Amino acid sequence: MTVPPLVFFSFVTLEGAGPAEHRAYNEWHQLDHRPENLALPGVLWGDRWARPADYRDGVASAEHAATDYVAMYWFKDPIEQSLREWSDLGSDSFQWGRGPLIPGVQRKLLSFFRPVKGYAAPSALVSPDVLPYRPNRGLHLTLSRHAEPHSGATHEHYAWQDRTLIPGLLDLDGVAGAWTFSFAYHQSHPSLPLATETPDAAESLRIRLVYLEDEPLDVSAAILKRTAELAGDREVGLSPEAAASEEVLLSTPLRTIVPWQDW
Template sequence: MFSEHAFFSFIDLTDPSVHREYNEWHQLDHRPENLLLPGVAWGDRWARPAEYSALDRSSAQELTDVDYVAMYWFRPPYEQSVAEWSKLGEDSFQWGRGPQLPGVKRPLLGFFTPVKGYAAPRIGVSAEALPFRPNRGLHLTVTHFADPHGADVHEQFRWDDRIGIPALLECPGVAGAWTFSLHSMQKHPSLPLGAGNREFAPGAVRIRMLYLDADPAEVTRAVVELEQDLNSRGAGGPRPVVGETLFDGPLRTIIPWQDW
């Protein structure tokens, strides 16, 4: 595995007037400086336009207003890589180039352990190369488990690995997938968690990321139809319904300047 840990940031901009300023800061300042760090293998970000909200199947409220998702992959040694990355965050604040913009909420910030990667046979590259392959967006599912090591959770992971994800890899527009398990919440001093944010225990949050190389909204509709068909046919047994869905919908790759 090329990366031991990844970081996910879910962003809600409550002030519509700062979208351009936030995008300019993130893609022209923050992301380039992060990618320069030797411990950062890759970093990317995606947008959730308003028209995608109707495609979200989440059952909880925490992430329903998310506008952007960013992630970074870290190279080993994890502790050193994250320490250098965190230092850059503090340095940026001291330089006056930090992310302290009005109307920015961060409902979920966390470090995640990559569980397993999958590449669709048609794309010809490995799962490890998938993050570096251009994409048009994601279908992202974030699930919270009250009992992350329960027998029903284990059965869901088995179903996803052996039945659900392999079937999705045959879906047009799905280039591959990665799954992640929460390692720890981020508590960087320059980014305090806001009032009302939930704390999650290690392992209690699972992310399934589908990399897409076709229109994210269209692929999401196909994914939903396929999953419903799998359940109705009982292929390998229906998918266990476990956990609380925090987010389940498409995201679009951001094109600088065009999408600002």
């Protein structure tokens, strides 16, 4: 896979919904919405994950604490055409009465990010470009805000992630690899209400995905433990200024959805 110019993330909440509502949403997304998107020539890949109740012990801001599902789509060049066809599908789906405006669904983040860098664990025996297509058991996702995205402290934090943190996670059992993403802009679509009115500056948000091939709760616990150890290490850890540059908005394990089994 040639690294695409943009990746789309959707954080979805079904606040107060019961099993019937979750099943209806999963059926729509897995059997209708996702296949229609994957058939578009400009979509390289798309996937989604669940965040059930027992996956919510991590850090979460008020805005993202109730996140139930995360979806992502990778787009290829020519990006303008790819996004236009994808947006047109959303409008067509609304006209067909098949979404994306689904009762009870709240989208707390609808945003495009630029892929920064991929990392593959030696045990995975593949390149980072292959990770999105490779089967996984789930993810560990970190969404952060850097209020001063081009400061020296933020630069130090990014260098530490690239040279210390992520390499330190790749040798953990159950970690297949990781990708980092930098915020580009929020989506605006006529068939959907704005997910956020926050005027986030370009590159002020960062997403780190760690791809998991073992039980997500167990691997995520190991990831958090290793992260704390590396951050606090006197020789390779973060300076106080670099640590303070990051506001973690969501740090959570996610579980891969198995159609019908997880509905």
